[in-house]
Amino acid sequence: MAITDSIVRLGASLIETIHTRLELASLEIEEEFGRYGSYFIWSLLGLFCGVVTILLLILLVLILFWDSHRELALFGLISTFGLATVGILLYLKTMIKNKPRLLAATLGELQSDLQALRPTNANPAQSTTAKSGKNSEADQDSEGF
16 A cells, blocks of 8 residues: 555656646746747837838938928937937847747756756665665774774
């Protein structure tokens, strides 16, 4: 009966661990979708500013041949949208470059789970004396004298 109970507890622990890791993976995937949505919106905003800059530049060329100070106002608008475009695109490039790896936390937790399940064979002599029921401290004390 004790072996059956141990197997049942081990199975329950394994299922609980898998469930926790899957929850973590789903959270990371949701965060990644949110991040890509942000990238998309910033890209659209940068594209919009770029298009407005080009349209205003064309309008500036047309207006340059008209009367007096319209050029300065239009040049100010072109500069504003142009700088906004450059700033947004640089920010977007930085966000994409610094994004975390997909499922990094889940993979890290699975790696730590795997390491926890692997036996540590730091001192094989100590593990054999523990299995035979001998007191390893007493053995070390008697070897020292």
